[in-house]
Amino acid sequence: MFDFSTPIRGEPVQVSLPQPEAERADGRTILRRLWRGSGFILLGGLFMVASAVALLGLMTPSYTSTIQILVDPSDLRVVENDVNARSPQADSGTSLAESQARVIQSDNVLRRVVANLHLDRDDEFARPDSENPMVVWAKAALGMTPPMASRDPANIAIDTLMQKLTVRRAERTYVIEVAAQSRDPEKAARIANAIGEAYFSEEAGARNEAARRASDSLAGRLSSLRRDVELAEGQVVKYREDKNLVASSGRLLTDQQLGDLNQQLVTSSIKTAEARSRLDQARKMKAGEANTALPEMLQSLEMQALRQQYATLSRNTAELATRLGERHPAMAEQYAQQRDMQRMIQREKERIIETTQKDYDRAAASEAAIRKSLDRVKSETVTSDRAYVGLRELERTLESRRGVYEAYLRRAREASEQERLNSTNVRIISSATPARQRTWPPSPKVALPVALALGMLLGAGIALSLGAGRDRRRNVRPRTVPGQARSFRAADA
Secondary structure (H helix, E strand, C coil), X not given: CCCCCCXXXXXXXXXXXXXCCCCCCCHHHHHHHHHHCHHHHHHHHHHHHXXXXXXXXHCCCEEEEEEEEEECCCCCCCCCCCCCCCCCCCCHHHHHHHHHHHHHCCXXXXXXXXXXXXXXXXXXXXXXXXXXXXXXXXXXXXXXXXXXHHCCHHHHHHHHHHHCXXXXXXCCCCEEEEEEEECCHHHHHHHHHHHHHHHHHHXXXXXXXXXXXXHHHHHHHHHHHHHHHHHHHHHHHHHHHHHCCCEECCEEHHHHHHHHHHHHHHHHHHHHHHHHHHHHHHHHHHCCCCCCCCHHHHHCHHHHHHHHHHHHHHHHHHHHHHHHCCCXXXXXXXXXXXXXXXXXXXXXXXXXXXXXXHHHHHHHHHHHHHHHHHHHHHHHHHHHHHHHHHHHHHHHHHHHHHHHHHHHHHHHHHHHHHCCCCCCCEEEEEXXXXXXXXXXXXCHHHHHHHHHHHHHHHHHHHXXXXXXXXXXXXXXXXXXXXXXXCCCCCCCC
């Protein structure tokens, strides 16, 4: 049924079977692989050291200089009302220091530095465009050519300076550190110090500008306030003229007259009372009261002379009467002289009494006139008081406007003076000096050991990889199975 007589020929088949060895390498295997690849490790280290030496020789060194600026949140108390006065709160000092750090990095400050140090003509900061046509074409093709408006050397220098500038605030302090990099250590120090000076100038300029704006604003407002004061003064003057309210030394004339008339009335009343008292005494004396004597009579020179003469005459008459007797003819003449002297004294008394009467009449008339004037002034004062109500309202308006105007005027003058003052409490606590060691590239003392370590690590990796490959090839054993020719003959059933 089947014919198996056809021989089957085939090539030998080679079968690779893994040996039952542990696939995970132990520490001894790793050390063996590293020992066998020690040449790669040495070559890798030497290669990296040589590469580091070459790169250090090709790199352009850069140096960093640093200044430290202390920003005190509280300004100097130069004037009482400062336009730019800062009142630091509990948590505002840190924000102020951070804000000032941003100001140091601003274009205004950096533009001052570029202008002062002429960095726009420095090849390090204002790099000129390449003149190679291929480079120009490649930049244009890749869209790397800046527009014409951005090719200003000053702007390029500002951008480069910003990249080489580091500004940071020290932790938990108000100290700002400004670091500038350059290929020349002296230039780096000059740039750092120039940044500090530019920052101070910018701050002073900003404060002066704020004071100037405040002064201009106040000056513009002063003209309007002055017109309001002049208008109020004109209203007060017109109201006084219309109501006939005359003032002197800040007081109405009627008030002054009323006070003066009251004082005059008191004085006149006293004089009238004194004159009436003297007149009453004179009338009593004239009525026959012998004990009554007027002060004016006693103080009159004529009365004193008459009394002295009468006393002398009486003494002589008494002496003569003692010697000659009362009936002597010479006594008659003495008595006649006494009578004449008495008549003269009596006439002097009458004259004084008449004078006293006239004085009393004058005092009474003066008092009556003063009372009449006082009554008239009182009526005028009542009328003036009614009109003075409106005047006081106008004066209050005037005083309020005048107070505002004077306050604005004083504040404007203070603001004008503050343009020449700088109350910023900021100072440099550490100036920049030329750096003694470069910042980049790293020192060979650091770069070469690191390069050696990296190279040896790279060589160790290569050695381990090659050793692992060798171990896999060694663990694979080939096994050959020859082809067998089999002939089958099918037997007929």
